[in-house]
Amino acid sequence: MQKSVMSRLWVFAVWAVIGLFLVNLMGLIASVVTSSVATRWLGTWLPAGFTTRWYFAAWDEFQLDDVLWVTFQAVGAVVVLSGLLGVPAAYALARREFPAKRAVMLLLLLPLLVPPITYGIPLATVLYKAGLGGTLTGVILANLVPTVPFVVLVMIPFIEQIDPRTEAAARVFGANIFQMFVHVLVPMLMPGVLAALLLVLVRTIGMFELTFLVSGPGSQTLVVALYYAVFASGVRAVQSIDAMAVLYMATTLVWLIIALRFVNPTQIVGRGKRSVT
Amino acid sequence: MSAVIERRAEGPTLRQRLAARGLDGATLLVLPCVALILGLFIYPFLYGLVLSFEPKDGSLFGNYVRFFSEPFLYGTIVKTLRLAFPVTLLNLLIAIPIAFRVRLLRRQRLLTTLLVLPITLGTVLVAEGMLFYFGPQGWFNRALMAVGLLSTPVSVLNGYWGVFISLVLTGFPFTFLLTLSYVTGIDPSLENAAATLGAGPAARFREIFLPLLVPGLAITFCLSFVQAYSVLPSAVLVGDPANATRVISIAAYQAAFEEYDYSMASAIAMIMGAVQLLVVVAALGCRSLFYRGPAAGAKG
Amino acid sequence: MTVGRTTFKQLHLQGVRREFDAFTALKGLDLTIERGEFIALLGPSGCGKTTALNCIAGLLPVSGGRIMLDDRRVDTLRPEERGFGMVFQNYALFPHMTVRRNIGFGLRMRGVPKPELDKRVDAALAAVRLESQAEKLPGQLSGGQQQRVAIARAIVVEPPLVLMDEPLSNLDAKLRLEMRQEIRRIHQSLGSTTVYVTHDQEEALSLADRIVVLRDGAIRQVGTPAELYALPAHLDVADFMGFRNRVDGQLVGMEGEDALLDIEGTVIRGRMRAAMPGKAAVAAIRPDDLGPTDDGQGIPVRVEAVEYRGRGFHGVGVTASGTELHFASPRPLERGATIRLGADADRVLVFGDAR
Numbered sequence: 001m002q003k004s005v006m007s008r009l010w011v012f013a014v015w016a017v018i019g020l021f022l023v024n025l026m027g028l029i030a031s032v033v034t035s036s037v038a039t040r041w042l043g044t045w046l047p048a049g050f051t052t053r054w055y056f057a058a059w060d061e062f063q064l065d066d067v068l069w070v071t072f073q074a075v076g077a078v079v080v081l082s083g084l085l086g087v088p089a090a091y092a093l094a095r096r097e098f099p100a101k102r103a104v105m106l107l108l109l110l111p112l113l114v115p116p117i118t119y120g121i122p123l124a125t126v127l128y129k130a131g132l133g134g135t136l137t138g139v140i141l142a143n144l145v146p147t148v149p150f151v152v153l154v155m156i157p158f159i160e161q162i163d164p165r166t167e168a169a170a171r172v173f174g175a176n177i178f179q180m181f182v183h184v185l186v187p188m189l190m191p192g193v194l195a196a197l198l199l200v201l202v203r204t205i206g207m208f209e210l211t212f213l214v215s216g217p218g219s220q221t222l223v224v225a226l227y228y229a230v231f232a233s234g235v236r237a238v239q240s241i242d243a244m245a246v247l248y249m250a251t252t253l254v255w256l257i258i259a260l261r262f263v264n265p266t267q268i269v270g271r272g273k274r275s276v277t
Numbered sequence: 278m279s280a281v282i283e284r285r286a287e288g289p290t291l292r293q294r295l296a297a298r299g300l301d302g303a304t305l306l307v308l309p310c311v312a313l314i315l316g317l318f319i320y321p322f323l324y325g326l327v328l329s330f331e332p333k334d335g336s337l338f339g340n341y342v343r344f345f346s347e348p349f350l351y352g353t354i355v356k357t358l359r360l361a362f363p364v365t366l367l368n369l370l371i372a373i374p375i376a377f378r379v380r381l382l383r384r385q386r387l388l389t390t391l392l393v394l395p396i397t398l399g400t401v402l403v404a405e406g407m408l409f410y411f412g413p414q415g416w417f418n419r420a421l422m423a424v425g426l427l428s429t430p431v432s433v434l435n436g437y438w439g440v441f442i443s444l445v446l447t448g449f450p451f452t453f454l455l456t457l458s459y460v461t462g463i464d465p466s467l468e469n470a471a472a473t474l475g476a477g478p479a480a481r482f483r484e485i486f487l488p489l490l491v492p493g494l495a496i497t498f499c500l501s502f503v504q505a506y507s508v509l510p511s512a513v514l515v516g517d518p519a520n521a522t523r524v525i526s527i528a529a530y531q532a533a534f535e536e537y538d539y540s541m542a543s544a545i546a547m548i549m550g551a552v553q554l555l556v557v558v559a560a561l562g563c564r565s566l567f568y569r570g571p572a573a574g575a576k577g
Numbered sequence: 578m579t580v581g582r583t584t585f586k587q588l589h590l591q592g593v594r595r596e597f598d599a600f601t602a603l604k605g606l607d608l609t610i611e612r613g614e615f616i617a618l619l620g621p622s623g624c625g626k627t628t629a630l631n632c633i634a635g636l637l638p639v640s641g642g643r644i645m646l647d648d649r650r651v652d653t654l655r656p657e658e659r660g661f662g663m664v665f666q667n668y669a670l671f672p673h674m675t676v677r678r679n680i681g682f683g684l685r686m687r688g689v690p691k692p693e694l695d696k697r698v699d700a701a702l703a704a705v706r707l708e709s710q711a712e713k714l715p716g717q718l719s720g721g722q723q724q725r726v727a728i729a730r731a732i733v734v735e736p737p738l739v740l741m742d743e744p745l746s747n748l749d750a751k752l753r754l755e756m757r758q759e760i761r762r763i764h765q766s767l768g769s770t771t772v773y774v775t776h777d778q779e780e781a782l783s784l785a786d787r788i789v790v791l792r793d794g795a796i797r798q799v800g801t802p803a804e805l806y807a808l809p810a811h812l813d814v815a816d817f818m819g820f821r822n823r824v825d826g827q828l829v830g831m832e833g834e835d836a837l838l839d840i841e842g843t844v845i846r847g848r849m850r851a852a853m854p855g856k857a858a859v860a861a862i863r864p865d866d867l868g869p870t871d872d873g874q875g876i877p878v879r880v881e882a883v884e885y886r887g888r889g890f891h892g893v894g895v896t897a898s899g900t901e902l903h904f905a906s907p908r909p910l911e912r913g914a915t916i917r918l919g920a921d922a923d924r925v926l927v928f929g930d931a932r
Contacts, residue, residue, distance in 0.1 A: 007478070014378045017371055018388070025395060025446060027416050028406035035409055043414050089310035096304045104311060111318050113499075113557070114550060115507030117526040119318060121546040122325025125539045145317050148310055177302050206399040208510055213530075227401045230408070230514055245405050249398060256397045260390055469636050470669035472656040474683035474734065484682070488673045567673070 036242035058243040061236055062225055071221040078143045078204045079197050086151030087193055094159035108149040116209035124213040134216020142214040143207055147200045158192035198259035205252050222248050329544035340544035353525040361505040364444040368452040368501055376457040392450040403446050404514035439515035440522045444505050452501040459493030495564035499557045506553055525549050585646045585737050586612055592642035595628050602628040604794040615764055617785035618774045625794040626774045627742055634740050635659050662731030664741040668723045670715035676726050677711040683734040701733040721752045741773045778817050790814045812928045820861035822902050828858040836927045841897055843876050847925030859928045864903035866924035875919030878902055880910050
């Protein structure tokens with residue numbers, strides 16, 4: 001099986017594109033990291049010296065303790081609520097055939113197909129009218145809109161592959177639906193639930209648009225605070241913004257690495273794809 | 278709750294009749310979820326729709342008339358599409374050959390993991406990093422000048438190309454991973470079968486892969502387009518938000534949170550949704566011209 | 578660019594090797610296939626039979642050795658240049674093409690003009706009796722019909738060699754019998770050369786002119802179905818040919834043609850296959866050839882189970898040392914009864930101890 005010159009060139013070109021992409025991506029990330037520990041960095045390859053003081057500066061200037069606490073509360077609440085609402089719904093959709101099932105599926109698919117900005121603006125309007133705009137509750141509610149359907153759509157195939165006879169057996173041995181859920185289903189579903197919720201976690205930390213539209217001064221998550229910092233750059237030292245960016249990156253990466261132990265990378269983007277096809 | 282079901286002579290109980298139609302305790306589990314979407318998605322959408330027909334000037338179509346008569350506003354549609362279309366197409370065109378190459382690798386995980394990075398980092402961080410990396414003193418310009426490709430730094434920031442690059446950086450991984458999952462979903466024995474029947478690499482792609490991939494690629498196009506289309510942070514941070522990259526989401530945001538005209542903002546959001554819907558319908562329409570079934574042969 | 582030659586005299590595999598990282602799937606295969614032959618590659622899963630087929634097809638590059646079509650070397654050619662026809666285990670029909678387009682695919686790739694293409698596709702459709710299904714998509718066909726499309730698609734290009742990879746394993750038992758006859762009929766009517774991979778010895782016995790038994794990437798035995806059935810050369814082959822009972826014993830001597838084997842104190846007679854006198858040996862006997870004796874001779878066993886099998890009874894007995902023996906009995910037996918089991922000397926094969 002000899003390869004022609006053309007096919008060798010083609011393979012080379014494909015790898016060159018991958019390489020170019022990754023080099024620029026890594027360069028970009030490295031720029032931010034380098035800048036965050038730079039004393040002074042003007043017109044040279046590398047900064048004049050290194051320091052960690054920007055991290056302390058960023059922590060104070062941007063009230064990162066508050067921001068991180070808000071982020072933690074918002075993300076935690078979204079993860080727990082998505083699980084509590086999404087998993088039972090996924091169970092019903094995976095196991096029962098009922099008249100309005102197709103309509104329910106479509107309803108769940110919509111928030112994933114419409115970009116957040118499009119529905120975020122009317123949603124923010126409604127939340128502000130209800131007095132929830134700018135509050136932590138508002139941020140949590142807004143973030144549930146894409147995450148609950150996401151959990152449902154990830155969990156449906158997972159539940160479908162569990163043999164229904166296991167549940168039937170539990171029922172035969174006298175467990176009611178609730179007991180069956182707690183003692184039989186939840187342990188079997190745990191790996192899937194864990195994967196789905198980790199993905200929700202990573203996505204919620206990075207969810208900019210909805211949080212941006214709904215949050216107020218006291219309810220900004222890290223990514224929104226970062227946006228405002230970059231937007232108003234010039235007011236603060238660039239390095240402290242970068243320090244904040246690195247902190248944001250670190251939070252996301254930690255969870256991403258944990259998530260990748262349980263899920264295939266394609267799952268992070270493969271939201272609802274199965275149901276569309 | 279006891280599992281004993283009362284048996285009556287007349288026939289099945291109401292509970293049994295409902296259960297026969299698929300309605301029992303378990304089915305009710307779907308209700309909280311449905312209520313959430315109705316309350317936080319459908320209701321706001323309808324509310325926004327009604328609100329958009331109640332502009333400040335009192336006329337029914339005031340907002341829409343205003344949008345389509347002011348170039349500053351209707352121009353945002355063109356500006357958004359001028360960014361989103363080329364970016365999505367470029368991403369798709371690069372993603373296909375790369376997915377075909379990566380498909381053959383036994384260790385895909387490292388590469389796919391690296392590619393997931395920009396998706397999880399998000400547009401804000403990528404924009405922030407671009408300010409440095411592509412800046413006049415950034416490593417990008419320095420490297421190109423060092424190898425002699427450039428004599429003066431090229432400025433990509435604060436304009437169309439800045440946003441374009443940021444959308445490629447965050448959008449390509451998404452497009453690629455979706456494409457990869459479609460490409461690997463095609464049964465490899467189909468390619469083998471075509472090869473034994475005398476089809477060379479080009480013929481195999483044309484006759485087997487392309488027709489089987491088109492439906493998936495249409496969906497990939499839609500989902501990637503939606504991502505690029507709703508760009509907000511990078512259009513502001515690395516673009517020219519007052520002019521060349523004043524995309525439609527900026528117009529909507531400004532109406533809502535700078536002019537506090539929620540009615541106008543809702544109208545813009547509705548127009549935004551309508552344009553996006555048109556593109557998605559068009560893409561899915563092309564898809565319906567092709568075979569749409571399992572690409573894995575008989576196994577499905 | 579295809580071979581384009583539909584006739585040849587012999588296909589030679591010369592020391593064909595295939596390695597996957599540290600694992601050797603084929604340990605130097607030597608085989609000559611005559612034109613018009615139906616060859617079955619038989620073996621358990623993992624024996625390398627599918628690897629061998631993929632190497633012949635060109636879907637896997639060989640790690641060593643050569644594949645020659647007469648005096649032309651073909652193992653360096655890409656699959657599309659070899660011009661062989663192949664039928665895949667999961668059929669691998671193109672799901673987006675009608676039956677007609679699926680069958681015509683190979684001809685289109687060869688640039689056959691439309692009128693001739695249509696004529697040949699019609700002939701192939703008729704050969705597999707699918708004329709009425711020509712415009713359907715594969716997904717609308719039953720398993721057996723899909724299989725026939727796959728066969729038609731492979732043979733319509735009139736390839737010098739047809740390769741079949743367990744084509745019947747996805748079908749139910751009744752359909753399998755029908756398709757077996759169909760494959761045999763098509764092979765005979767076209768006079769093509771066929772290499773057929775299977776793990777089912779019945780399939781191999783009924784279809785093949787010659788059977789190649791593979792084990793652990795090496796050839797154990799090559800022969801006609803009758804040769805393999807009556808006189809397997811190796812214990813593994815015997816295993817495959819239905820010699821379910823394997824009894825350990827000591828080879829104590831020879832008497833004319835017969836080998837004398839001492840099994841737990843009882844001497845039985847058998848055909849020597851590959852054993853040394855005075856050494857440990859194994860007797861292989863088919864359950865159908867082993868039965869209760871009336872003359873007080875044979876191996877004593879206690880009857881453990883008896884099943885009704887229509888024509889007679891199938892029994893399981895246990896010897897004093899605990900070896901299970903399967904046997905046939907014309908009459909019902911009491912569970913727990915002690916009987917003696919014997920077989921004709923030419924139905925007992927004596928092999929050297931495999932361990």
